[in-house]
Amino acid sequence: MIVWDSRQFAISLTASVLILILLGLLISEAALHRAYYVWPVFLAGVFYYLTMRRYIKRRRVVGTPFPEVWRSLLASHVAYYMALTPDERTSFERDVQIFLSEQTITGVGVEVTDLTRLLVAASAVMLTFGWREWEYDNVPEILIYPTSFSEDFEVTCPVAQRKLSGMVAPQGAVIFSSPDLCHSFSQEDSYHVGLHEFAHLLDMEAWQTDGIPKNLSASLRKRWLTVFRNEMERARRGESLLREYAGENLPECFAVAVECFFKVPDRLREYDPILYGLLASYFNQDIVE
Template identity: 35%
Template sequence: MVTVLQILFVLALVILLILLVFRTRQAAVFILPDHYLDLLNDYVSFYAALDEDGKKGFEEKFQRFLSTVKITGANADVEDLDRVLIGAAAVIPVYFIPDWEYINLREVLLYPGNFNTDFEQHGRERTISGMVGSGGLENVMILSKWELRQGFIHAGSNRNTAVHEFVHLIDKMDGTLDGVPELLLERKYVGRWETLLEETMQDVRSGRSEIDAYAATSPVECFAVLAEYFFSQPETFRQLHPELYELMRRIFVRR
């Protein structure tokens, strides 16, 4: 026979569980810093150039990203500026793509500086500033805090490590990391896109192009390097590489 004391015990246990779940959910909510709009205007030239409606659209994508993806420091303090810049880098390449979600990303690990292929933060051969993980690090991105900030502080350059890594995630969304974002590029343009990537890599290798030398590494890296350039210096990119520019617009500007 169930006693009153047993009923009270069960009720207390249920209430305790409810409170624990509520506290966990509260802790998971990311609260934007009060000055995040100032940080966006000061550091993110892409955002600063938008009109008021455009900024609101950017902010909605920005807030949604930061509320769903965890950002963790690995021997690095994650400051407000870092969160804002990571959120901005996530939004920039998909700003014109309606309803985009990075379903292949759950966490960004922020390292203080560059790292090596064993993810070591000290020692020699630390040449990696960003990486999209695989295997045990599937759905994880690693970024150097130093390079993250440099990409936005030096907005006039055509390099932005964080944007570069988010473009890798976009490329990977079709199931293959190959430099061809088939979810976004119409099939009839794929062949020409692959040809342009190869031609660009050849031009970079032979010194006939001002595009960053890392583009010559592979079609995967070529696509990401071109995207950095496209979003950082669109007018220069359009003037010097008109056909690449038009195909990049077909990939990223869905309007």
């Protein structure tokens, strides 16, 4: 994530100066004597602030030292963070700070701890860490549930009913079961609800997913559908490294593949170097390195 967008700064500053000059020319000499000249200054200042407020706030946020408690929590729970170089860890911490300052995370019947907030942010930042100019502009409210839940959002549902550990609710929120999010970071299997749901957001346009991320380059797009359709069929036949849910449809195949790419990259590369390479190119990250 960009802390200070120099291009936007140049545009905002130039436009503010033009507003100042144009309004200044419109004010008569008599009005100047009545101190009306403050209005052009005020309006130009408001315009500059409104167009730059995201970056003004980010500078303030990253100017605050990263809390030691947060650093310890990341170190003890997020293996990805620990595998980074010291400089990369600083960038990761900065992205986590920005993400948490801009997203709303609300507990539903459960207290949202620092650890939960950090694990949500770490999931989001891991996916986009290779894209320094990426902005999460489509994250709705993030809700934390005390446990897994039904498709009707009930946490106390019959045992036989399908239980979800996370979902992107259409036009509503990203929901995570707090214990499942924690387990995603602590267990060594390929499952990861945090990466899974944020992968859906990368793929989402107008609340629709098709398994083709919206920022996929044209060069990757050609191979993408062939590789993922093939992988979905393998999952349906029970022949894939990806869990069975990848056979549901292309968006789920992509989200499940993302979990494997970040959690068991060695196994994924060994299983299918082409699928691994495609994801490494897309995310601009070679996790196995």
